[in-house]
Amino acid sequence: EVQLSESGGDLVQPGVSLRLSCAASGFTFNTYAMSWVRQAPGRGLEWVSAISSSGDATYYADSVKGRFIISRDNSRNTVYLQMNSLRAEDTAKYYCAKEASPPYFDHWGQGTLVTLSS
């Protein structure tokens, strides 16, 4: 059974950094691309970032480009999202999602909440 478990969300002030983690199990992690998708409270879904199976290629939404960095450790079956220079509009639940090929999202974690408040 595929399982994705996010962690690292917190209540933080604008301008700080935070690192999210997503631990994966139940599939051959190093053969699948992974994404982060976020959902602001009461709002829709926004794709944030993706990383290829090897980690060689990364992609970002314009809203986070230059501030967020996605990475993965295939030896630990974990994908990360380093979030720098956080803004109020980054407040959201952040979901880790496994990409199929072509890249729809066939499995999702339960999410981790990031709240920005001064």
Add this chain to the structure above:
Amino acid sequence: ENVLTQSPGTLSLSPGERATLSCRASQTVSSSYLAWYQQRPGQAPRLLIYGASSRATGIPDRFSGSGSGTDFTLTISRLEPEDFAVYFCHQYETTHTFGQGTRLEIK
């Protein structure tokens, strides 16, 4: 960016009725790279349909997807109580974008 517009915003129906949800893209989604997800309150999204019309593993056959180009539809043939949720469409041909969602509520 390929903007997806879902309609209606809210759909009020009774169990046993048929639900028809629409997703319109601002640009053609070739190869039918369109998916549908269900999100129940407090839960993560769940994949229902990919490739515009293929049901994901374990999804009941009352859920069906259709369409091509810029117009796509999710149909739920006979609503069950657990189907009342929010539904999102998603195009994955270019940079991922999602529709704003349709809330399916009990009438």
